[in-house]
Amino acid sequence: MSEFERISDHIYVMHAEHTTDRPLLAAVAGSSRTLLIDGGNSAVHAAAFREYLEKEGVRAPDMMVLTHHHWDHSFGLAEWSLPTIAQRQTANILRNFSELEWNGETLERLIAEGVISERTKADMLAEYEGDLSRIRVEGPNIVFERFIDVELGDLTCEIRYVGGDHSADSCVVYVKEEGTLFLGDALAPSVYGGPMKYTTGKFLALLDTVFAYGANVLVESHGRPVSREAFYNDVRRYEQLARLVLRHGRDREAVERDLYTELELPETEALPNDMTEAITYFMNGLEQ
Incomplete structure (x- = not known):
């Protein structure tokens, strides 16, 4: 409806x-x-x-x-x-x-x-x-x-x-x-x-x-529609991810390891689904 x-x-x-x-x-x-x-x-x-x-x-x-x-x-x-x-x-x-x-x-x-x-x-x-x-x-x-x-x-x-x-x-x-x-x-x-895909340069x-x-x-x-605070809290995670891809390139394991640190997640906890998808998108962007 x-x-x-x-x-x-x-x-x-x-x-x-x-x-x-x-x-x-x-x-x-x-x-x-x-x-x-x-x-x-x-x-x-x-x-x-x-x-x-x-x-x-x-x-x-x-x-x-x-x-x-x-x-x-x-x-x-x-x-x-x-x-x-x-x-x-x-x-x-x-x-x-x-x-x-x-x-x-x-x-x-x-x-x-x-x-x-x-x-x-x-x-x-x-x-x-x-x-x-x-x-x-x-x-x-x-x-x-x-x-x-x-x-x-x-x-x-x-x-x-x-x-x-x-x-x-x-x-x-x-x-x-x-x-x-x-x-x-x-x-x-x-x-x-x-x-x-995402390409890091365009996204950042x-x-x-x-x-x-x-x-x-x-x-x-x-x-x-969301407030500035809510938007920034969400999109900053993607910004952190994009910068990690710039640092590590196709080394997905290194990207995921550092993302856990950036997001302050315990290693026993799975990455959020949207972050897992986004890693794949940024990796696809590196193939161009």
Whole structure:
């Protein structure tokens, strides 16, 4: 069931749903404009958020920004009919997607090319109830390279291209006056084109960028909004791991040994599952 929340005086969200890979959607409502962050993975997803905003009496979105091109963030764009902002790489990829005939054969070809995965295929079929012909892909009409600011009246949204392993076109959105940073999926590992991976250089550079904002609330697209303290407590473990991989390279045993020390875990206790997975992702990144 869809879950909605007003997380501040000016920010409304539709929380992520994992059944069909629906990411969090957000609306930032200023005194003169409303900015939508991501369009959803389908017309149905988009319509559910629009209905919620209408019920809450929120000013209808005037424009949209895409955090990256992945289907779950962009395939609902056409349902909104809004001026849409995106990084140039996002625009180019969606332009190519818009020329495709969406059917089972297309999905198989995209899987073979490493553009999507078997998991994506399953999620698409579930979201569109097996009728891929309902997919309508549109590209953005406002394209930027590095930075762009959007003024909403009494609020400023700073949009910044950051890249990363998950998607080379990833962007973040900082609602300056609210101290809220939307990360999209920028800090997630790669999901297409081979084994899931993190590369230490990209990951640590992204963390430096994120920490520099000093945001009070941080929002990842497939998680829940969290406080700065909670976010830092969680992500610092990954930072420690990345630095250990830089030190020890492919010596997984040495990485795990030092990670126990860094996390202050007794040797009799198993490493947390997310850390075990992350070690594998960072090791996969060393193979590049």
